[in-house]
Amino acid sequence: MTLKIHIDDSAAPYEQVRAQISEQARAGVLPVGYRLPTVRGLAESLGLAANTVAKAYRALESDGVIETRGRNGTFVAAAGSAAERELALAAQAYVERARRLGLAQADALAAVRDALRAAYEG
Numbered sequence: 001m002t003l004k005i006h007i008d009d010s011a012a013p014y015e016q017v018r019a020q021i022s023e024q025a026r027a028g029v030l031p032v033g034y035r036l037p038t039v040r041g042l043a044e045s046l047g048l049a050a051n052t053v054a055k056a057y058r059a060l061e062s063d064g065v066i067e068t069r070g071r072n073g074t075f076v077a078a079a080g081s082a083a084e085r086e087l088a089l090a091a092q093a094y095v096e097r098a099r100r101l102g103l104a105q106a107d108a109l110a111a112v113r114d115a116l117r118a119a120y121e122g
Contacts, residue, residue, distance in 0.1 A: 001030055001037070005046050013048055017056035022065050025076045034076040036066060 003020045005013050024030045036057075037045070043053040057074060060066045064084075067077045098108035 001034075003042075003046060005048065013046075014052045014055040014059070017042075017046070017048075017053060018059045021056070021060055022063065025065050030076045032076050032078050036074045036076070038073070 001021070001024065003017060005016050007013075009016060011019070021030065021036070025034075030036075036042070039053045039057060040050050042048075043050040046053070057066065057068070061068060061074075064077055066074055068074045094112070095108065098111075103111075
C-alpha cells in the first residue's frame with residue numbers, strides 16, 4: 001500500500017488518506033481481506049497524528065470500504081460497499097413506489113434517466 005500526503009493540497013490529510021485507500025480498494029490494488037497497517041503504524045510512516053489516520057479509518061469503515069475486527073486488525077472489506085447496498089435499497093423502494101403508482105417500466109426508467117441527467121449533467 002502506497003499513500004502520499006501533500007501538505008500543500010487543499011484536501012485535509014485525513015481526507016487524502018481516506019480517498020487514496022478507498023480508490024486503491026476499489027481498483028483492486030488493495031484486495032479484499034488485505035490487512036491495513038495499524039492506525040499508529042500508518043500515522044508514523046506518513047508523519048501524521050494518529051487521530052488523523054483514525055478519522056480516515058472511521059470514515060472508510062462507515063463507507064463500507066474497510067472493516068475492523070477488534071484486536072485482529074483492520075482489513076479491506078468484501079465487495080459491495082455500504083453506499084452500493086444503500087443505493088440498491090433505494091432503487092428497490094423506487095421500483096415498488098413506481099409500481100404502486102401504476103407506472104409502466106419504461107416510464108419509471110425514463111424518470112430515473114431524467115433525474116440522473118439533472119443531477120450529473122445539470
